[in-house]
Amino acid sequence: MLHIYCPHCAEYREEDEFHCAGQAHISRPLDPEACSDEEWGEYLFFRKNPRGLHHELWVHAAGCRKFFNMTRDTQSYEIKEVYKIGEQPSVVAE
Amino acid sequence: MSDLNNMTAAESAATKAAIMNQVPGSEIEGQSPLHHADFASLAQQGPKTGGIHLREHKLLGHLTLRCNAENAEQLAAVERVLGVALPLQPLSSVESGNYSIRWMSPDEWLILVPGLETFEIETKFRDAMPGHYSLVNSSGGSTVLELSGDNAVTLLQKATSVDLHLNSFPVGKVVSTLFAKSTATIRRIDEQRFELVIRRSFSDYIWLWIQDASLEYGLVIEA
Structure with a gap:
């Protein structure tokens, strides 16, 4: 069970209250019409699956219902940091 | 966060958002989500002492x-x-x-x-x-329950993973969290008194759940 800090509620809650919404920092191409099929396919379907640090999008589903980002180690499950949408992570893989 | 719409109060009011008086008068009978449980009769006939006191603040x-x-x-x-x-x-x-x-x-x-x-x-x-x-x-989407009594904290501990100790859950604090297999917005009104805002569609489930969880303490219904 992960013990997750919600940056909006400003306190730790149990994992039950949260949902993971996949990889963070995926930006939609500004002009989808101008994308090649490969670029659009990359944006739509291809996700990272690293062993180690991963930036994920989470939502405090049973609490404040706000999204936030989390940097997590997929191997040890250790949560390195949480940060709000629009902020950049301070812990990144080399 | 930016304000997309910078209208003044007068301009906002002039857009005439459609609102309706859902309860035009007290003569129209409203039924709370726990109407079928008939708290009024239970309060009269049921036990008068117990570790858990439950009241619905309806409508x-x-x-x-x-x-x-x-x-x-x-x-x-x-x-x-x-x-x-x-x-x-x-x-x-x-x-x-x-x-x-x-x-x-x-x-x-x-x-x-x-x-x-x-x-x-x-x-x-x-x-x-x-x-x-x-x-x-x-x-119409939710109702309010008030849980109090000597065992109110112990009962809530069975339902939710939130830390209810006075140090981390002082009077006046509000949390939206899981309550049994439903959700609730829990507010501490008093050291032994909590207010739960629950979903209408889950009210019967929560009512049954509270009855079951309070068997060992005794449940007093107030109305």
Whole structure:
């Protein structure tokens, strides 16, 4: 069970209250019409699956219902940091 | 967060958001989600002592307000309408007379008012609020339970993983969290007294769940 800090509620809650919404920092191409099929396919379907640090999008589903980002180690499950949408992570893989 | 819509209060009011008086008068009988449980009879016939006391605050007006916490004009307008300022601190609440406001999220508040005053307050909001905001009357979607008694904390500990110790859950704190297999917004009114805002569709489940969980303490229904 992960013990997750919600940056909006400003306190730790149990994992039950949260949902993971996949990889963070995926930006939609500004002009989808101008994308090649490969670029659009990359944006739509291809996700990272690293062993180690991963930036994920989470939502405090049973609490404040706000999204936030989390940097997590997929191997040890250790949560390195949480940060709000629009902020950049301070812990990144080399 | 930016205000997409920078209308003044008068301009906002002129857009005539459609609102309806859902409870035009007290002569119209309203049935709470726990109407079938008949708390009035249970209060008369049931046990008078026990570790858990349960009461339903039925047919209150539930208003969900979403606005910008950084917009001073909106905050001032709310204070003019309700006579009390929005709690901006996460997980906090304020109470003033019959009105109470709960922080739900950084841009969302739940306001509880007496059922028959709901329409009047909604109308006042429509006239007073400037800019981009949302006010929804969600009275029909939820109901309020009050749990108290010597074993109230122990009962809640069976239902939720939130830390209920007075140090981390002081009087006035509000959390939205899981309650058994449903969700609830729990507010501490007193050391041994909690208020639960629950979903209408889960009210029967929670009522059954509370009966089961309080078997070992004794359940007293109040009405």
